[in-house]
Amino acid sequence: MAKTPLTSEELDRLTAGLHRMARNLWWTWTQEAQELFQELSPRCWTNLYHNAVAVLHEVSDYELRVRLQDADFANRVRSVLEAFREYMEETDTWGNEHAPQFRERPVAYFSAEFGFHETLPIAAGGLGVLAGDHAKSASDLGLGFVGISLFYREGYFQQAIDANNWQTEYYTLLNPANLPLEPVLNEKGEPVICDVEIGMNKVDFRAWRVNVGRVPVFLLDTNLPQNEQHFRDLTLRVYGGDSTTRIMQEVLLGIGGVRLLRALKINPSVFHMNEGHAAFLTLELIREKIILGKSFHEAMNETRAECLFTTHTPVEAGHDRFSYDLMNYALQRYCAHFPVPFPEIMGLGRVQPKNEHEPFCMTVLALKLSRAANGVSELHGRVSRHMWHSLYPDRPVEQVPIGHITNGIHLLGWMKGPVRRFWRSKLTGAGADGGPGGDTTRFWQKGYRKDWAGALNSPEFWKQMADPDFISDEEIWALRYRLRRELIEFARRRLLIQGQRLTHGDYITFDSLLNPDALTIGFARRFATYKRAPLIFQQLDNIVRLTRDRTRPVQFIFAGKAHPRDDDGKRYIQHIIHLSKHSDLKGSLVFIENYDIHVARQMVSGCDVWLNNPRRPLEASGTSGMKAGCHGCLNLSILDGWWREGYDGTNGFAIGEDSHPDSVEEQDRVDSENLYRTLTEEVIPLFYTRDAQGLPRQWIQRIRRAMVTLVPQFTTQRMVREYTERYYLTK
Numbered sequence: 001m002a003k004t005p006l007t008s009e010e011l012d013r014l015t016a017g018l019h020r021m022a023r024n025l026w027w028t029w030t031q032e033a034q035e036l037f038q039e040l041s042p043r044c045w046t047n048l049y050h051n052a053v054a055v056l057h058e059v060s061d062y063e064l065r066v067r068l069q070d071a072d073f074a075n076r077v078r079s080v081l082e083a084f085r086e087y088m089e090e091t092d093t094w095g096n097e098h099a100p101q102f103r104e105r106p107v108a109y110f111s112a113e114f115g116f117h118e119t120l121p122i123a124a125g126g127l128g129v130l131a132g133d134h135a136k137s138a139s140d141l142g143l144g145f146v147g148i149s150l151f152y153r154e155g156y157f158q159q160a161i162d163a164n165n166w167q168t169e170y171y172t173l174l175n176p177a178n179l180p181l182e183p184v185l186n187e188k189g190e191p192v193i194c195d196v197e198i199g200m201n202k203v204d205f206r207a208w209r210v211n212v213g214r215v216p217v218f219l220l221d222t223n224l225p226q227n228e229q230h231f232r233d234l235t236l237r238v239y240g241g242d243s244t245t246r247i248m249q250e251v252l253l254g255i256g257g258v259r260l261l262r263a264l265k266i267n268p269s270v271f272h273m274n275e276g277h278a279a280f281l282t283l284e285l286i287r288e289k290i291i292l293g294k295s296f297h298e299a300m301n302e303t304r305a306e307c308l309f310t311t312h313t314p315v316e317a318g319h320d321r322f323s324y325d326l327m328n329y330a331l332q333r334y335c336a337h338f339p340v341p342f343p344e345i346m347g348l349g350r351v352q353p354k355n356e357h358e359p360f361c362m363t364v365l366a367l368k369l370s371r372a373a374n375g376v377s378e379l380h381g382r383v384s385r386h387m388w389h390s391l392y393p394d395r396p397v398e399q400v401p402i403g404h405i406t407n408g409i410h411l412l413g414w415m416k417g418p419v420r421r422f423w424r425s426k427l428t429g430a431g432a433d434g435g436p437g438g439d440t441t442r443f444w445q446k447g448y449r450k451d452w453a454g455a456l457n458s459p460e461f462w463k464q465m466a467d468p469d470f471i472s473d474e475e476i477w478a479l480r481y482r483l484r485r486e487l488i489e490f491a492r493r494r495l496l497i498q499g500q501r502l503t504h505g506d507y508i509t510f511d512s513l514l515n516p517d518a519l520t521i522g523f524a525r526r527f528a529t530y531k532r533a534p535l536i537f538q539q540l541d542n543i544v545r546l547t548r549d550r551t552r553p554v555q556f557i558f559a560g561k562a563h564p565r566d567d568d569g570k571r572y573i574q575h576i577i578h579l580s581k582h583s584d585l586k587g588s589l590v591f592i593e594n595y596d597i598h599v600a601r602q603m604v605s606g607c608d609v610w611l612n613n614p615r616r617p618l619e620a621s622g623t624s625g626m627k628a629g630c631h632g633c634l635n636l637s638i639l640d641g642w643w644r645e646g647y648d649g650t651n652g653f654a655i656g657e658d659s660h661p662d663s664v665e666e667q668d669r670v671d672s673e674n675l676y677r678t679l680t681e682e683v684i685p686l687f688y689t690r691d692a693q694g695l696p697r698q699w700i701q702r703i704r705r706a707m708v709t710l711v712p713q714f715t716t717q718r719m720v721r722e723y724t725e726r727y728y729l730t731k
């Protein structure tokens with residue numbers, strides 16, 4: 001292409017384009033775009049934790065213009081920006097074909113947390129990650145969609161482990177100017193300000209816009225000088241503070257969220273509540289209709305026709321409950337707008353509306369005011385029907401109106417860079433991996449850029465993984481080795497930074513920590529006690545023996561955060577770190593601090609086995625195991641949540657049966673035995689049975705089966721389509 005220097009206009013265009021692209025999360029799931037930012041300053045890329053906006057702050061516009069004089073770099077920028085423009089302007093989408101009405105009147109999706117990327121740490125766990133993936137797939141599908149959440153300027157906590165192996169929490173202030181956020185402004189260029197009534201106060205808020213491809217997600221922010229400090233701090237931390245903070249955050253999310261949409265002249269056709277946190281939005285929709293002259297009951301019925309609800313957990317503590325006094329305090333002024341006495345509003349959140357002793361439950365409110373509701377896996381749907389049967393006493397339990405849509409993940413977003421390149425070269429038949437930018441031009445020019453995401457999500461693409469002519473055992477095994485090594489090097493680097501000592505006084509040699517040839521088992525998730533992180537160490541002596549086996553060693557990598565007020569969860573962390581430092585497991589067990597999206601991506605890609613041992617049926621779905629498949633990592637899991645649907649006997653490993661004992665003690669005992677049995681009788685032998693070429697053919701066969709059967713099934717692409725067809729479009 002052109003060897004002549006770029007014109008000044010062209011330089012302006014490319015520089016502006018890069019700045020615009022940095023503020024659209026599209027780049028986070030587009031490898032070629034990500035590589036541009038990475039290449040601008042590899043050092044800053046790492047130090048600024050993969051923050052494209054911050055990298056562009058570091059690199060001056062002058063430097064950028066100079067760098068663009070490199071014709072190859074300029075060409076790549078040009079083609080990536082062209083692909084970005086095409087993506088943004090694409091009209092030939094699934095959404096336009098199947099749900100065109102949402103273009104004018106979108107689906108509004110309310111969630112207390114969204115997990116998009118490691119640079120915007122405003123999610124506490126799986127619920128937020130799911131919401132982020134939902135938005136990304138809504139964008140890919142071209143669905144009319146808008147998200148609502150809060151801008152927590154200190155985000156979710158960062159984890160540090162102290163000298164007693166005890167989790168401590170610290171918070172860092174997020175600076176909107178250095179994040180992929182844009183202020184929401186009015187015609188005059190000033191921030192749009194809305195307000196909500198909380199207690200006897202009027203609390204103002206503004207909003208930030210996250211561009212998730214074609215989809216906006218608005219984050220509400222009360223940190224305005226006109227608000228009293230404790231209201232400014234409402235949006236300080238994810239699930240921060242006590243139940244007073246919680247109810248006020250939920251008033252802001254639900255009621256404030258509707259008001260922001262109205263201020264922006266967005267008129268949704270459906271309001272989707274992702275978990276009960278957002279359920280106060282129903283009150284605001286009722287209030288709007290009352291102002292228009294509707295009776296309370298008409299307003300309720302019309303609101304119900306607009307709302308959908310997804311419940312996410314059978315764990316009691318996951319369902320917010322507020323006392324009469326707290327409700328009365330938070331909503332007293334607001335409820336003066338309603339033509340019914342306050343106790344009647346209270347009744348909307350009670351199973352027995354007139355029972356004065358019953359607290360107000362957000363899940364009950366959401367169920368009563370939705371036209372449809374669902375759980376997040378088949379088993380969770382069933383469990384939820386039992387859980388909420390008392391709300392529908394005149395129906396048999398099978399007819400409780402809670403269905404299910406099984407969760408998924410945004411496939412491209414979760415793929416590690418080398419794996420995106422690997423699958424792309426498979427798709428284009430380009431052969432060897434070209435390294436960063438290697439076959440980019442060819443890829444774009446071949447016209448795959450539109451189809452790439454579509455192809456990658458299609459069952460047809462993954463069906464080919466059964467075919468050794470399409471992909472050889474050697475290629476799969478080479479990829480596995482590369483990914484395991486990358487994880488181990490990542491873990492060593494992190495442990496060096498963590499300064500973990502294995503023995504008093506002398507540092508371990510980090511380069512000899514973990515074995516790049518050993519069967520690597522990963523476990524990372526929130527340390528909620530029902531997830532039973534230390535279960536496998538109940539058989540400590542046996543596990544030590546497995547790690548010490550010279551010919552068939554296994555090793556473990558753990559990560560995860562406990563809720564700041566969950567001392568039991570913190571004791572689990574303490575126990576595991578203690579074992580990693582002071583037991584015979586040292587060197588074969590490590591704990592990586594500060595679990596987040598980046599750590600998750602390293603782990604689900606590099607581990608050979610992804611372990612999940614929740615106390616059934618409390619894992620409503622679980623999604624981390626879904627991220628494993630496209631990387632060739634196999635699941636070893638209790639038949640709970642999604643795995644009960646995913647496992648078919650050939651595509652991973654099951655711990656126990658499709659049932660569970662009634663008593664918790666019995667369950668823990670049986671599950672621990674079954675886990676050990678499956679590990680020693682199935683997992684380890686399969687991994688270490690090598691043929692003359694040194695390949696574990698049967699293991700690779702399972703990887704193929706996992707790719708064919710699981711990868712295209714457990715995506716948010718499939719999930720969002722299901723929501724659209726079964727819930728958004730039907731009344």
Ligand SMILES: *Cc1c(COP(=O)(O)O)cnc(C)c1O
Pocket residue numbers: 124125126127129524525526595596597600601621622623624625
């Ligand atoms: C995927 C993910 C989760 C959810 O994992 P589960 O298996 O559902 O518990 C939680 N946190 C992070 C950072 C994740 O990436």
